[in-house]
Amino acid sequence: MSKDLIAKAGSPLKGRIATPGDKSISHRSIIFGALAEGETMVTKLLEGEDVQRTVAAFRAMGVEIERLEEGAYRIEGVGLDGLAEPDDVLDMGNSGTAMRLLTGLLASQPFFSVLSGDDSLRGRPMGRVVNPLRRMGAKISGRDGGRLAPLVIEGQELIPIEYTSPVASAQVKTAILLAGLNTAGETSVTEPALSRDHTERMLLAFGADVRRNGLTVTVDGWPEMVGQKIVVPGDISSAAFPMVAALLVPGSDLTLEGVGINPTRTGLLELLLQMGGDIEQLNVREEGGEPVADLRVRHSQLHGITVPIEVVPRAIDEFPVFFVAAALAVGETILAGAEELRVKESDRISAMVEGLSRLGVELEELADGVRIIGLGVELPGGAEVESHSDHRIAMSLAVAGLVSQKPVKILGCENINTSFPGFVELMAGIGADIVWGDGA
Numbered sequence: 001m002s003k004d005l006i007a008k009a010g011s012p013l014k015g016r017i018a019t020p021g022d023k024s025i026s027h028r029s030i031i032f033g034a035l036a037e038g039e040t041m042v043t044k045l046l047e048g049e050d051v052q053r054t055v056a057a058f059r060a061m062g063v064e065i066e067r068l069e070e071g072a073y074r075i076e077g078v079g080l081d082g083l084a085e086p087d088d089v090l091d092m093g094n095s096g097t098a099m100r101l102l103t104g105l106l107a108s109q110p111f112f113s114v115l116s117g118d119d120s121l122r123g124r125p126m127g128r129v130v131n132p133l134r135r136m137g138a139k140i141s142g143r144d145g146g147r148l149a150p151l152v153i154e155g156q157e158l159i160p161i162e163y164t165s166p167v168a169s170a171q172v173k174t175a176i177l178l179a180g181l182n183t184a185g186e187t188s189v190t191e192p193a194l195s196r197d198h199t200e201r202m203l204l205a206f207g208a209d210v211r212r213n214g215l216t217v218t219v220d221g222w223p224e225m226v227g228q229k230i231v232v233p234g235d236i237s238s239a240a241f242p243m244v245a246a247l248l249v250p251g252s253d254l255t256l257e258g259v260g261i262n263p264t265r266t267g268l269l270e271l272l273l274q275m276g277g278d279i280e281q282l283n284v285r286e287e288g289g290e291p292v293a294d295l296r297v298r299h300s301q302l303h304g305i306t307v308p309i310e311v312v313p314r315a316i317d318e319f320p321v322f323f324v325a326a327a328l329a330v331g332e333t334i335l336a337g338a339e340e341l342r343v344k345e346s347d348r349i350s351a352m353v354e355g356l357s358r359l360g361v362e363l364e365e366l367a368d369g370v371r372i373i374g375l376g377v378e379l380p381g382g383a384e385v386e387s388h389s390d391h392r393i394a395m396s397l398a399v400a401g402l403v404s405q406k407p408v409k410i411l412g413c414e415n416i417n418t419s420f421p422g423f424v425e426l427m428a429g430i431g432a433d434i435v436w437g438d439g440a
């Protein structure tokens with residue numbers, strides 16, 4: 001059954017809220033906890049569907065993962081050579097991160113495995129991890145010559161490579177480093193721009209030998225990794241929705257507590273500040289090797305900008321909601337160099353252009369971005385829009401509904417649970433009028 005959302009303009013957004021745990025760090029804490037020796041304790045783990053897929057996959061490979069209480073997990077690490085062959089297909093659901101990271105890991109494990117996922121995931125490019133892994137000697141096959149899942153992996157002993165990736169992708173980088181962990185010698189990845197570096201930080205914390213030289217990161221095979229205590233910071237990619245909503249809804253004053261502000265993830269903050277957003281970083285601290293802050297956000301009249309190209313990889317997941325901010329800004333906003341948006345959970349450029357134009361915004365779709373003519377005031381709204389089964393499109397269009405003259409209905413929003421369980425309740429708690437509608 002499809003679940004729809006109805007979002008309407010209402011009261012200002014006020015209060016203090018904690019946002020759910022970071023999705024990227026949650027996946028990695030399960031993976032590295034399983035591969036280390038001894039116990040890893042994780043708190044504030046994101047309990048969304050994507051991370052649950054990673055948890056289920058490691059359980060299927062014989063790893064004991066115990067849920068102690070909400071967000072608190074104990075993982076009994078089995079070491080790099082302790083995983084068991086799963087006796088069924090590993091279903092990665094909607095999660096590109098789980099799929100690509102596990103492809104790298106499993107390529108070097110001495111057993112057979114099959115990875116698949118939902119319609120969206122089976123349409124996303126896997127060649128970006130399969131090709132470099134094949135250069136390491138991996139035996140991976142799949143639809144379209146291994147470019148699409150399901151992927152069949154006959155685990156092998158691999159040889160290390162020095163790989164130069166054509167895309168700035170933390171999933172590609174991490175997949176190769178994970179293969180390299182179980183491979184004798186030095187494996188390195190060079191990216192065109194620095195993608196999120198949670199893997200490097202976490203590997204260091206677990207005791208692996210990982211070195212960075214400019215845009216190149218290198219790991220030594222067979223490190224001794226020891227279980228850790230990990231506190232997962234709040235996900236800036238989830239905080240982005242209430243953050244942009246508070247900037248746009250008049251009279252708002254909202255504090256988001258414990259948000260991860262790793263510099264490889266703060267592109268949206270930089271863009272919103274450039275647009276004139278009133279966002280203060282308070283109580284900046286470090287938790288588990290990651291910088292964290294409370295963010296105080298107040299309503300602001302934004303103005304359009306041209307997005308500096310170097311910010312793109314650091315804001316890649318936040319562009320759908322950034323488009324909503326640009327639609328309410330005064331003047332034009334231009335984004336280019338963001339063709340990666342077309343291969344996310346949906347084609348996020350066309351999904352947002354379609355959705356926002358139905359709500360009365362003037363946009364021009366570019367091959368690698370968008371041009372948005374900001375209205376400077378609230379949107380006309382009053383339409384039904386498609387989420388394209390993409391969690392971030394659904395939440396972004398819900399934020400657009402909060403600043404529309406007439407209610408907005410967003411169709412098929414169940415995938416919000418992949419990254420932000422409790423989104424509707426959390427938004428309602430700060431005064432937003434977003435409710436589940438009567439999906440057919």
Ligand code: S3P
Nearest residue numbers: 024097168169170171172316317
């Ligand atoms: C992620 C990396 C990014 C991001 C995704 C999570 C990760 O993808 O979009 O949501 O956890 O490594 P790419 O590696 O495809 O850029």
